Structures are given as C-alpha cells and as structure tokens.
Amino acid sequence: MEFLLFEKIILLILILLSIIIFLLQVRKIINNLRLGKYENRFDKAGKRLKRFLSQVIFQSKVISNRPIVGFSHALVFWGFLFFLLGTLNHFATGFGGTLFGYGLFNEIYSSILTIISILVLIGIISLAVRRYIIKSPWLTYPSPESGIIISLIGILMVTYLILRFYHNGTVLKTSWWIHSITILFFLDYIPMSKHLHLMVCPFNEFFKSFTLAEIRPLDLENLEKEDFGINLISDFSWKDILDGYACILCGRCTEQCPAYNSSKELNPREIVLSVKEAVRKRKIDKPLVENFIPAKVLWQCTTCGACESICPTGVEHLPKIIGLRRFQTAESKFPSEASTVFKNLEKNFNPWNYNPENRNDIIKKLNIPLYKKDETEYLLWMGCFSNYDQEYQKVLSALINVLFAAKVNFGVLEQEKCCGEPARRLGNEFLFQSLVAENIEVLNSLNVKKIITACPHGYRILKEEYKDFNGNFDVFHHSFFIYELIMNGKLKLKHNNEISAVYQDPCYLSRYANITAEPRKIITKTGINLKELKRTKNKSFCCGGGGGTFFLEETEGSRINH
Ligand code: SF4
Ligand code: SF4
Structure with a gap:
C-alpha cells in the first residue's frame, strides 16, 4: 500500500498528538501516586518477576479462579501483547517501512496475528454476552466504558482481518486508517477509563505483597512521625493508591465477602474505589472515613482475606481496612464492645473478664x-x-x-x-x-x-x-x-469407617497459610468419610469470627455463621 506525503504528515501529527496526550495523563497518575507514602516494593525482584510471569504473562490466577471467563480475559490479554509488536509494524508501513520485512517471518507473524484476532474476537464476544445478555450480578451497570472498549477492540480485530485478506485498494486504505485512528484513540482513552488496568495491572501484580493481608507495624516510638493509621490520602502508601487504578470492577471480591453476603453494607470493591475517588478529586485534606467510607463498614470486616486472595489484579484490601481502623481506634472511635476487649487485654491479658489465674485449672486438669x-x-x-x-x-x-x-x-x-x-x-x-x-x-x-x-x-x-x-x-x-x-x-491411628465428617477450612489456615491438604489427609487416614462443603480450601466461607468481630455485635443483615 502506497502513502502520499500529506498522508504521512497527517499520520505523524496524529501519532505525536496521541503520545503527548497519553504522557500528560501518565504524569497525572504518577503525581497522584506521589500523594501516598513511600513503601519499599522493589525488594525480592527475582521472586516478583517469577510471580509476574506466572500470574500476568501466563494469566494463571485469572484462569484458575474462573476457567471460562478467565480464559476469555487471557485471550484478550495475549492478543493485546502480540498486537503491540504488530501495531508498531502497522505504523511503520504508513511511512513506507516494515519491521518484519516481506519474507517468511512476516508471513508467520501475520498468520499468528490472524489466529489471535479471531480468538480475541471470540473472547470479547463472550465477555459482551456475560455483561449485556447474562448480566452477571457482580459487574457494575450501566458501564458505557465497557461498551466502548469492547467496540474498539472489535473494530481493531475486524479491520486487521480486512487488511490481511482484502485486496481492494479503497477498502484496504480505509481499513488501514480506521485501524490506525482506533489505536491512537485507544491509547488516549485507556488512561481516562477504568480500562487503565490494562496498563496498571501488570505493575500492581509485580508490586503486590508476598503475604496475604500484610499489616505493616506502625512506628510508635517516633512520635514526630505521628504514625497512627490512615486518616487522609497521604496516610496511604503509593501501592494503596495504585490499587485503585488496577481495580477492574470485576466484583470477585464482593462476591466472596462474607459481610456483603450476609446483607451488610461492607463491600470491599467500594473501599478500593472510594480511595481512588478521593485521590481523583484530590481531596487531600478530607478524612476518608465518613466523607468517602462509612465508619460502620470498617467494623463489619472479619479480615477473612477472601477479597484479597481472589482479586485478579493484586489489590490489597486489608492494609486499607486495618489502617483505617487504626486511626479510628487512635481517636477512640470504635464500637463499645471493642473498648471492653481492650480493657480486658490490658487488665487480664485475655479478651474477656477472666482472671488469668483460672488458666491453671485446665493445666492441672489435663496434667x-x-x-x-x-x-x-x-x-x-x-x-x-x-x-x-x-x-x-x-x-x-x-x-x-x-x-x-x-x-x-x-x-x-x-x-x-x-x-x-x-x-x-x-x-x-x-x-x-x-x-x-x-x-x-x-x-x-x-x-x-x-x-x-x-x-x-x-x-x-x-x-x-x-x-x-x-x-x-x-x-x-x-x-x-x-x-x-x-x-x-x-x-x-484407629480406623472408623462409620463416620462422615465435614471439614470447614479456617480462613487463617487455608487462605493465609495455605494449609488445606494436611487436615484432610489426617481425617481420611482415620477412615472417616470426608465430605466437602460448597466453598472449600482457599475459597472457604468465613465462620464470621475473625478480625475481632467475634467480640462485636453483628447488628446489620443476617449472621455470617448462619
Ligand atoms: S477480608 Fe473478608 S470480610 Fe473483610 S472485606 Fe475482605 S472479604 Fe469482606
Ligand atoms: S478489587 Fe480486585 S476483585 Fe475487587 S472488583 Fe477490583 S479487581 Fe475485582
């Protein structure tokens, strides 16, 4: 395909314009990240890279959590990666050049891209069906952004296939320009939309903590630091802020949350999005609690870790929730039952009003x-x-x-x-x-x-x-x-083949410590017939007693353990 000089000039102007708009938006995002505290997430680089390859490049977590939907996402993602190089080649042809030449390599790469285009088309059609026909309850509606992104990807794939197989001059050139303008528009639209995650997620996965629900100690020795927990945006870490940009609104965290599932107001996705909203509006002087996040939802969390464990984009919910609780507690704004727990811990060294001497009874009794x-x-x-x-x-x-x-x-x-x-x-x-x-x-x-x-x-x-x-x-x-x-x-062991039993995985053993096989093996080795619950292992449903909620009244919705 031949391009006239004025076409090349127009193309160059469009590319430069698109890159400038893109960089301005990236700068805005980086400035927003700098509102948060510094936290070292550059350690253990080799281990991070290994996890990055598995979870980002091979999409292992997305696929294992939801095989069909996850595989559709993976197809779109892999197609996106392959198309990056193909896209550079596409623009090179606009200036009369080529990255791949015209030989065998070009033919092989183009053939692979053709197959990927078809698979990506299948992928986005299945995602569109899930969103607009099945209407999954865990997605947000209406979502014009999703419609725009699905349409843009669809246009890119269809025009690519036309460029590959259609040889009529006018149709070919029109498709080439539609393909080019769609890419340039896509580049600038991504940072403005929730699909910014396409760019941010790989980084978020890379920087994610290796420990589920990692709670970093407050520096209580250094009073000048005034490290009392999270009140303002500046009390979050930069990774907490990045989490907001990485959230794809998929609702997996909400779907797993025991508080949400027992009709309480807590919705882990909303916590993440509230932080993002506060950052986006640059409400740097406004306390997060009550202005963006209702105080009561903080005390509904059982710290079961289901949200963080299932999140496909490396969002860490619990450091935010515990951080916000910490500041509320420092301000003495906690439920009255928590106050009783604190007093008992100070006086009796146990959360109840038991005399510590009582412990000797059970020690003696059991020898x-x-x-x-x-x-x-x-x-x-x-x-x-x-x-x-x-x-x-x-x-x-x-x-x-x-x-x-x-x-x-x-x-x-x-x-x-x-x-x-x-x-x-x-x-x-x-x-x-x-x-x-x-x-x-x-x-x-x-x-x-x-x-x-x-x-x-x-x-x-x-x-x-x-x-x-x-x-x-x-x-x-x-x-x-x-x-x-x-x-x-x-x-x-003595064997007993007449008993059937169910094993409920405690959150702090299964999700937090990955101990799921040993308890089951012990049970089956005794001959007991082990039955599985609907939600087991690292997807088990919380008993409702973690995160200190055992000591708090469960006033909203139904009881988690019912
Ligand atoms: S830790 Fe558990 S209870 Fe708390 S927000 Fe996450 S899923 Fe909900
Ligand atoms: S926080 Fe994670 S799991 Fe929850 S909606 Fe966002 S991307 Fe999905």
Missing part, C-alpha cells in the same frame, strides 16, 4: 507439663480460647492426648498472655505491640525455638507478624504437626 528452659523441645502456645473457653478446651484436651501419645517433648508457659491478635485486628496497634514485646521477652528468656499453636489466628501472628518485632520462631499449627507425626510413624 499439662510446664515448659522448661533448655529441656523442653516444643512450646505449646495454648491461646486465649484454649485457656478460658470451655467448649474450645475439648480441642485442647484432644491435642494434649495426641501429643502424649506421640511422646512429644512439650510444655506450656506458666503464665501466658494473649498473643495480641484481637488488639491488632481491631486497630489497637499500641496494645498489640506492648503484648508482643512482653511475650517475646518471656519466650526469649526461656530460649524457646519451636512453637505449636492450637489456633489459626495465633499461628499467623506468631509465625508471620512477630518477625517484625524480632520474634523469630519455628511455628507449627497443630494440624500440620499431627500430620507430620503420623507420617513419621510416631502416631498410630
């Missing part, structure tokens, strides 16, 4: 040995529920029997304070850090190296979150520990 420095191998961290809750003490009793039967050298602390989990999840970082400091001092004074926990929440805190305070221990959840005992032949 549990005390931990002896340099003699005992494992510390059994009993946890507040085992210490004081009579129902949960059945679990403790069973665990003690198992440890005795397997001749494990274990012991418990003479006095055990709460690990601090409810305080941290309810936003009271000061109380949490003081409990952590006291506990680590005791554990280090006894030279404790290995800890078994009887509770998934204690497991997470002791294993992952004590590290930030120099509390480094080998921590085992009892389900994992028991499985190892069986596999090492230290525990012989």
Whole structure:
C-alpha cells in the first residue's frame, strides 16, 4: 500500500498528538501516586518477576479462579501483547517501512496475528454476552466504558482481518486508517477509563505483597512521625493508591465477602474505589472515613482475606481496612464492645473478664507439663480460647492426648498472655505491640525455638507478624504437626469407617497459610468419610469470627455463621 506525503504528515501529527496526550495523563497518575507514602516494593525482584510471569504473562490466577471467563480475559490479554509488536509494524508501513520485512517471518507473524484476532474476537464476544445478555450480578451497570472498549477492540480485530485478506485498494486504505485512528484513540482513552488496568495491572501484580493481608507495624516510638493509621490520602502508601487504578470492577471480591453476603453494607470493591475517588478529586485534606467510607463498614470486616486472595489484579484490601481502623481506634472511635476487649487485654491479658489465674485449672486438669528452659523441645502456645473457653478446651484436651501419645517433648508457659491478635485486628496497634514485646521477652528468656499453636489466628501472628518485632520462631499449627507425626510413624491411628465428617477450612489456615491438604489427609487416614462443603480450601466461607468481630455485635443483615 502506497502513502502520499500529506498522508504521512497527517499520520505523524496524529501519532505525536496521541503520545503527548497519553504522557500528560501518565504524569497525572504518577503525581497522584506521589500523594501516598513511600513503601519499599522493589525488594525480592527475582521472586516478583517469577510471580509476574506466572500470574500476568501466563494469566494463571485469572484462569484458575474462573476457567471460562478467565480464559476469555487471557485471550484478550495475549492478543493485546502480540498486537503491540504488530501495531508498531502497522505504523511503520504508513511511512513506507516494515519491521518484519516481506519474507517468511512476516508471513508467520501475520498468520499468528490472524489466529489471535479471531480468538480475541471470540473472547470479547463472550465477555459482551456475560455483561449485556447474562448480566452477571457482580459487574457494575450501566458501564458505557465497557461498551466502548469492547467496540474498539472489535473494530481493531475486524479491520486487521480486512487488511490481511482484502485486496481492494479503497477498502484496504480505509481499513488501514480506521485501524490506525482506533489505536491512537485507544491509547488516549485507556488512561481516562477504568480500562487503565490494562496498563496498571501488570505493575500492581509485580508490586503486590508476598503475604496475604500484610499489616505493616506502625512506628510508635517516633512520635514526630505521628504514625497512627490512615486518616487522609497521604496516610496511604503509593501501592494503596495504585490499587485503585488496577481495580477492574470485576466484583470477585464482593462476591466472596462474607459481610456483603450476609446483607451488610461492607463491600470491599467500594473501599478500593472510594480511595481512588478521593485521590481523583484530590481531596487531600478530607478524612476518608465518613466523607468517602462509612465508619460502620470498617467494623463489619472479619479480615477473612477472601477479597484479597481472589482479586485478579493484586489489590490489597486489608492494609486499607486495618489502617483505617487504626486511626479510628487512635481517636477512640470504635464500637463499645471493642473498648471492653481492650480493657480486658490490658487488665487480664485475655479478651474477656477472666482472671488469668483460672488458666491453671485446665493445666492441672489435663496434667499439662510446664515448659522448661533448655529441656523442653516444643512450646505449646495454648491461646486465649484454649485457656478460658470451655467448649474450645475439648480441642485442647484432644491435642494434649495426641501429643502424649506421640511422646512429644512439650510444655506450656506458666503464665501466658494473649498473643495480641484481637488488639491488632481491631486497630489497637499500641496494645498489640506492648503484648508482643512482653511475650517475646518471656519466650526469649526461656530460649524457646519451636512453637505449636492450637489456633489459626495465633499461628499467623506468631509465625508471620512477630518477625517484625524480632520474634523469630519455628511455628507449627497443630494440624500440620499431627500430620507430620503420623507420617513419621510416631502416631498410630484407629480406623472408623462409620463416620462422615465435614471439614470447614479456617480462613487463617487455608487462605493465609495455605494449609488445606494436611487436615484432610489426617481425617481420611482415620477412615472417616470426608465430605466437602460448597466453598472449600482457599475459597472457604468465613465462620464470621475473625478480625475481632467475634467480640462485636453483628447488628446489620443476617449472621455470617448462619
Ligand atoms: S477480608 Fe473478608 S470480610 Fe473483610 S472485606 Fe475482605 S472479604 Fe469482606
Ligand atoms: S478489587 Fe480486585 S476483585 Fe475487587 S472488583 Fe477490583 S479487581 Fe475485582
């Protein structure tokens, strides 16, 4: 195809104009990211790159979460990547050149692009059917932007196929110009639309934390920093702000949220979008809570992690929710039940009004040995529920029997304070850090190296979150520990083929710690007929007791555990 000089000049002007508009918008986004705090997300570059290849380039997470819809998205994404190079070649032809030459390579690349165009067309038709005909309840409506993007991609694919197979001069040139103008318009439209995620998601996945629901410690020592949690936009990290741009409004987080599913106002997607809205309007002096996010929704979150775990674009919901709770707590704006929990933790070192001495009763009753420095191998961290809750003490009793039967050298602390989990999840970082400091001092004074926990929440805190305070221990959840005992032949099981049982994956074991296989293997090794719930493993449905909500009244909607 030949191009006249004036056509080349027009093309050059259009390209330059499009690039300038695009760069101006990118600059605006970068300026918005700079409203947030600096946070180092450039560490572990090799590990980040590996995850990037798997989750972004090969789209593994999107496809595994929803195979059909995910594969449609993946087709569009792969097509997009392939078309990037093809697009450069397309514009080169407008100036009389070519990137690929006219030989075999060009023919192979063009043939692959042809197949991809057809697959992308199928992909966007299936996405359009889902949005406009099936009308998935988890998508946002109306969404003219989605219609525009679907149309633009459709035009690009159809015009590409015309360019490939049609040889009539006028039709060919008209298609070439439509294809070119659509690309240039697309480039400028993306940063203005929610489809900015096409550009942002790969970065967001790259910078995502390696720990689900990572809660970074507040610097309470340095009073000048006034690090009390999140109140204004400037209290968020730049990654929190990037999350807003990466959100594709797919609604997967909302679909999984136990609070939303029990008719409460909390909607994790709206938390992310509210932050984006505040940033977009540059409301830098306006507190987020009540101006953009209702205070009550913060206390409806069970910190189950389902939202963050399912999100295909690397959005981290929980640092925002806990960060906002922290500031509310620092301002004493928390539910009255939380106030009772804090007072009890300060006075009794457990979240209830139990005398800490009561703990001795269960230790004596079950004949549990005390931990002896340099003699005992494992510390059994009993946890507040085992210490004081009579129902949960059945679990403790069973665990003690198992440890005795397997001749494990274990012991418990003479006095055990709460690990601090409810305080941290309810936003009271000061109380949490003081409990952590006291506990680590005791554990280090006894030279404790290995800890078994009887509770998934204690497991997470002791294993992952004590590290930030120099509390480094080998921590085992009892389900994992028991499985190892069986596999090492230290525990012989009796078989019972007459019982059927259901195993409910605790959020803090399945999603947070990826422990789903061991409990099931233990159950099936006893001969019990294991039945699966509808939502299992890392998609399990929360029991409704996490994030401190166990202690709060559930006043809105239905109860999560019903
Ligand atoms: S952590 Fe769980 S309860 Fe909280 S917003 Fe996410 S899905 Fe909802
Ligand atoms: S936060 Fe993630 S899961 Fe939720 S709507 Fe946005 S992209 Fe989807």
